[in-house]
Amino acid sequence: xxxxxxxxxxxxxxxxxxxxxxxxxxxxxxxxxxxxxxxxxxxxxxxxxxxxxxxxxxxxxxxxxxxxxxxxxxxxxxxxxxxxxxxxxxxxxxxxxxxxxxxxxxxxxxxxxxxxxxxxxxxxxxxxxxxxxxxxxxxxxxxxxx
Numbered sequence: 800x801x802x803x804x805x806x807x808x809x810x811x812x813x814x815x816x817x818x819x820x821x822x823x824x825x826x827x828x829x830x831x832x833x834x835x836x837x838x839x840x841x842x843x844x845x846x847x848x849x850x851x852x853x854x855x856x857x858x859x860x861x862x863x864x865x866x867x868x869x870x871x872x873x874x875x876x877x878x879x880x881x882x883x884x885x886x887x888x889x890x891x892x893x894x895x896x897x898x899x900x901x902x903x904x905x906x907x908x909x910x911x912x913x914x915x916x917x918x919x920x921x922x923x924x925x926x927x928x929x930x931x932x933x934x935x936x937x938x939x940x941x942x943x944x945x
Contacts, residue, residue: 825864832862836870843874849886852878859895872899880919889923 839854855878858871876895879888896916900909
Protein backbone atom coordinates (compact mmCIF):
# COMPACT_ATOMS: atom_id res chain seq x y z
CA UNK A 800 0.00 0.00 0.00
CA UNK A 801 2.83 2.39 0.90
CA UNK A 802 4.64 1.45 -2.28
CA UNK A 803 1.52 2.27 -4.29
CA UNK A 804 1.28 5.72 -2.70
CA UNK A 805 4.94 6.41 -3.32
CA UNK A 806 4.57 5.42 -6.98
CA UNK A 807 1.49 7.64 -7.35
CA UNK A 808 3.32 10.59 -5.75
CA UNK A 809 6.31 10.07 -8.05
CA UNK A 810 4.09 9.85 -11.14
CA UNK A 811 2.19 12.97 -10.05
CA UNK A 812 5.45 14.83 -9.43
CA UNK A 813 6.76 13.75 -12.82
CA UNK A 814 3.60 14.92 -14.57
CA UNK A 815 3.65 18.25 -12.74
CA UNK A 816 7.30 18.67 -13.60
CA UNK A 817 6.64 18.02 -17.28
CA UNK A 818 3.69 20.36 -17.31
CA UNK A 819 5.77 23.02 -15.57
CA UNK A 820 8.51 22.96 -18.21
CA UNK A 821 5.99 23.23 -21.02
CA UNK A 822 3.84 26.03 -19.57
CA UNK A 823 5.74 29.00 -20.89
CA UNK A 824 4.27 31.54 -23.28
CA UNK A 825 1.71 30.13 -25.68
CA UNK A 826 1.06 26.89 -23.79
CA UNK A 827 0.40 28.76 -20.56
CA UNK A 828 -2.11 31.00 -22.32
CA UNK A 829 -3.80 27.98 -23.91
CA UNK A 830 -4.16 26.34 -20.50
CA UNK A 831 -5.51 29.52 -18.91
CA UNK A 832 -7.96 30.05 -21.76
CA UNK A 833 -9.06 26.40 -21.54
CA UNK A 834 -9.72 26.87 -17.84
CA UNK A 835 -11.80 29.98 -18.48
CA UNK A 836 -13.72 28.25 -21.30
CA UNK A 837 -14.57 25.41 -18.91
CA UNK A 838 -15.80 27.93 -16.34
CA UNK A 839 -17.86 29.79 -18.95
CA UNK A 840 -19.34 26.57 -20.31
CA UNK A 841 -20.29 25.49 -16.77
CA UNK A 842 -21.96 28.83 -16.13
CA UNK A 843 -23.84 28.54 -19.41
CA UNK A 844 -25.05 25.04 -18.54
CA UNK A 845 -26.33 26.39 -15.22
CA UNK A 846 -28.14 29.18 -17.13
CA UNK A 847 -26.08 31.86 -15.39
CA UNK A 848 -26.08 33.91 -18.56
CA UNK A 849 -24.69 37.16 -17.16
CA UNK A 850 -21.69 35.40 -15.62
CA UNK A 851 -21.17 33.21 -18.69
CA UNK A 852 -21.30 36.25 -21.00
CA UNK A 853 -18.75 38.06 -18.84
CA UNK A 854 -16.46 35.03 -18.81
CA UNK A 855 -16.59 34.58 -22.59
CA UNK A 856 -16.03 38.32 -22.99
CA UNK A 857 -12.97 38.08 -20.74
CA UNK A 858 -11.58 35.23 -22.87
CA UNK A 859 -12.26 37.16 -26.09
CA UNK A 860 -10.40 40.19 -24.74
CA UNK A 861 -7.50 38.44 -23.01
CA UNK A 862 -6.76 35.33 -25.08
CA UNK A 863 -6.99 36.39 -28.72
CA UNK A 864 -4.01 34.25 -29.72
CA UNK A 865 -5.44 30.98 -28.43
CA UNK A 866 -7.51 28.34 -30.16
CA UNK A 867 -10.39 29.23 -27.80
CA UNK A 868 -10.70 32.76 -29.14
CA UNK A 869 -13.17 32.05 -31.99
CA UNK A 870 -15.49 30.14 -29.65
CA UNK A 871 -15.32 32.90 -27.05
CA UNK A 872 -16.05 35.57 -29.66
CA UNK A 873 -19.02 33.65 -31.06
CA UNK A 874 -20.52 32.87 -27.67
CA UNK A 875 -20.01 36.45 -26.50
CA UNK A 876 -21.97 37.68 -29.52
CA UNK A 877 -24.72 35.12 -28.96
CA UNK A 878 -25.08 35.73 -25.23
CA UNK A 879 -25.19 39.51 -25.49
CA UNK A 880 -28.22 39.30 -27.80
CA UNK A 881 -29.99 36.63 -25.78
CA UNK A 882 -33.17 38.20 -24.35
CA UNK A 883 -32.92 35.95 -21.28
CA UNK A 884 -29.56 37.46 -20.40
CA UNK A 885 -29.95 40.30 -17.87
CA UNK A 886 -27.06 42.20 -19.51
CA UNK A 887 -28.36 42.03 -23.08
CA UNK A 888 -26.62 44.62 -25.23
CA UNK A 889 -27.28 44.69 -28.97
CA UNK A 890 -24.30 46.94 -29.71
CA UNK A 891 -21.88 44.66 -27.89
CA UNK A 892 -23.36 41.65 -29.63
CA UNK A 893 -23.06 43.30 -33.05
CA UNK A 894 -19.46 44.26 -32.36
CA UNK A 895 -18.49 40.67 -31.55
CA UNK A 896 -20.43 39.27 -34.51
CA UNK A 897 -18.41 41.59 -36.76
CA UNK A 898 -15.20 40.44 -35.08
CA UNK A 899 -16.26 36.84 -35.65
CA UNK A 900 -16.61 37.54 -39.38
CA UNK A 901 -12.93 38.50 -39.53
CA UNK A 902 -11.87 35.07 -38.26
CA UNK A 903 -11.14 32.08 -40.50
CA UNK A 904 -14.60 30.48 -40.48
CA UNK A 905 -16.48 28.46 -43.09
CA UNK A 906 -18.61 30.09 -45.75
CA UNK A 907 -21.72 28.59 -44.14
CA UNK A 908 -20.73 30.09 -40.79
CA UNK A 909 -20.17 33.47 -42.48
CA UNK A 910 -23.65 33.30 -44.03
CA UNK A 911 -25.19 32.39 -40.68
CA UNK A 912 -23.33 35.18 -38.92
CA UNK A 913 -24.35 37.73 -41.57
CA UNK A 914 -27.97 36.65 -41.10
CA UNK A 915 -27.63 37.12 -37.35
CA UNK A 916 -26.15 40.57 -37.90
CA UNK A 917 -28.98 41.61 -40.22
CA UNK A 918 -31.63 40.37 -37.81
CA UNK A 919 -29.95 41.94 -34.81
CA UNK A 920 -29.61 45.29 -36.58
CA UNK A 921 -33.34 45.18 -37.35
CA UNK A 922 -34.16 44.25 -33.74
CA UNK A 923 -31.97 47.07 -32.49
CA UNK A 924 -33.69 49.52 -34.82
CA UNK A 925 -37.14 48.38 -33.67
CA UNK A 926 -36.14 48.69 -30.03
CA UNK A 927 -34.95 52.24 -30.62
CA UNK A 928 -38.22 53.09 -32.37
CA UNK A 929 -40.21 51.56 -29.53
CA UNK A 930 -38.22 53.56 -26.99
CA UNK A 931 -38.95 56.79 -28.88
CA UNK A 932 -42.66 55.95 -28.96
CA UNK A 933 -42.62 55.31 -25.22
CA UNK A 934 -40.99 58.67 -24.63
CA UNK A 935 -43.63 60.39 -26.76
CA UNK A 936 -46.34 58.52 -24.85
CA UNK A 937 -44.90 59.67 -21.53
CA UNK A 938 -44.80 63.26 -22.77
CA UNK A 939 -48.40 63.03 -23.97
CA UNK A 940 -49.51 61.64 -20.60
CA UNK A 941 -47.77 64.45 -18.77
CA UNK A 942 -49.60 67.02 -20.90
CA UNK A 943 -52.95 65.33 -20.23
CA UNK A 944 -52.35 65.36 -16.47
CA UNK A 945 -51.75 69.15 -16.44
